[in-house]
Amino acid sequence: MKEVLIATNNAGKAKDFEALFEPFGVRVLTLNDLDEAIDVEETGVTFEENAILKAETVARMLGKIVIADDSGLEVDALDGAPGVYSARYAGTEKSDDANIDKVLNELVEVPTEDRTARFRCVLAVAGPGIETETFSGSCEGLIHTERKGTNGFGYDPIFYVSQQERMMAELSPEEKSLISHRGAALEKLKVKLPQFIEGR
Template identity: 45%
Template sequence: METIIFATKNKGKIKEINAILADMNVEVVSMEDAGITFDVVEDGTSFEENAMKKAVQIMEIGNKITLSDDSGLEIDYMDKAPGIYSARFMGEETPYPQRFQAIFEKLENVPEEKRTARFVSCIAAAFPDGRRLVSYDTVEGIIGWEAKGENGFGYDPIFFVPEKGKYMAELSPEEKNAISHRGKALRKMKEMLKKELEK
């Protein structure tokens, strides 16, 4: 069984990823599980740059195939902010409810049709032999008027998914994986990985 490191300390992400890659003969472990404490400085100007930088640097330390994702929330009315700065929006230590409040204030009195937003996910894979892969996907929605739901993490409670009539954080893990940006990008990456691992 191939061990793949996923460059994250977020246990929620590892759970999501293992569920999607469950039928492959791989075990996905976090940086913590692999004993890696290195912090990659995410100073790229795009999701792809950040994802690839993380994958390559962690692969060089762990010497195993490494996956990394850079994802974020783009709010059209806010010129696509917070975008690549989603995790650091208002400072890394700021609790999400405070961030939600700031976003609601910026969108106060903004009608539904102008509250369009999307979650973006870019997944990069770095192999010790120099091979590199990238997949990318999005999920469209609108910024809601309140935070709802107990599932998911990050900005899920304020992201309303019109096709489901629910907030992202109200979806079950299975429902979320079926439509989420990371779920879709991961399934694309899974197909690429299968081909590469067969070589």
């Protein structure tokens, strides 16, 4: 059976990829399945650069097809911040609450109509015999003034999804997967899967 490694320790992300690869008879592994710990420093200044860096580094180390993603929140009134620093926007300890507080504080004077934002995800696929490719997806919304909802993680409690008329954190996992940035990127990747699996 062919294998593909997802460069993540996140079990939730792994499930998304398992559903995608199952029809092709491909086994999905994550960094948690490896005997050695691999930690790639994300030195890129864009989501694309970080995703490619992770995918190519791990693919070279293991000689397998590797998929890596980088994702985060882009707020237009903050010139695209927090962007690639989304997970550590308020500091290296990676606190969701602290990150949300920082964004809300920076937007205090910004009117609702100017609080446009999007979640962005870029997937990079690298491996022996294939040319590295990236696939991106986004989900548009607005930054609310206060938290709502208990689902999801990260900035979900303050991200208002206009088409759903609810916060991302008020959506069920199934509802979120239908409109999420990662779901959109996965749909684009799905089209090219046979080529990657067969090494064409």
